[in-house]
Amino acid sequence: MRDVIAATPPALMLVLAAVGWALVYLARCKWRPFAPCWCCKGSAKHFSSDGKSFRLCWWCGGSGRRKRTGRRVWDRFAKVRNASR
Numbered sequence: 910m911r912d913v914i915a916a917t918p919p920a921l922m923l924v925l926a927a928v929g930w931a932l933v934y935l936a937r938c939k940w941r942p943f944a945p946c947w948c949c950k951g952s953a954k955h956f957s958s959d960g961k962s963f964r965l966c967w968w969c970g971g972s973g974r975r976k977r978t979g980r981r982v983w984d985r986f987a988k989v990r991n992a993s994r
Contacts, residue, residue, distance in 0.1 A: 938979035946975045 945951030949966035953973035956963045965971035976984075 934979055938977050938983055942976060942980040943974040944977050946973055949973060 946953070946966055946969035948968040949955050951973045953966055953969065953971045954963040955966045966973070969975050
């Protein structure tokens with residue numbers, strides 16, 4: 910097995926790693942379409958600079974979650990596909 914890995918060109922290994930990463934990301938977008946909001950870190954609150962007061966996060970609308978980019982693309986393709994039928 911080591912001989913096979915050692916004989917594989919580095920470019921092919923890089924392509925296989927990229928394809929593997931893409932498949933894992935697509936699976937996550939399919940089954941877990943929401944990720945924690947990057948702005949509020951999933952707490953749904955945006956704190957002031959002194960940390961005493963807060964408001965709802967403007968980025969996620971107070972839900973603490975956001976749609977993954979891959980899921981947005983997935984939904985857009987589904988919308989276009991269904992509109993053409």
